[in-house]
Amino acid sequence: MTENSFNITSNVPLPPNTKITVTINEPVNRPTPESYILLLKNMNKTLQNYNSYEINTGYGSGLLKRQINLLVDIIIRQQDEINYLKNI
DSSP states (O other): OOOOOOOOOOSOOOOOOOOOOOOOOOOOOOOOGHHHHHHHOOOOOOOOHHOOOTSSSSSHHHHHHHHHHHHHHHOOOOOHHHHHHHOO
């Protein structure tokens, strides 16, 4: 992690030696839109082989959450594309 320093000007008087920390989060690596469906199919195939105990483990519930998030991303992207095409 590299540290960069820069000056911040405040309209509000701050006590002397006040330290302000700025955190910048790196973007999360997400699958490309073309691979969403393939990834979803692979997750589903894995999930179909789980029994009820395995689904209730941390990995099984995490896989379900990832699938739901992936489905929501797919729906949002498709809706954005539909709206764009409607406006043309």
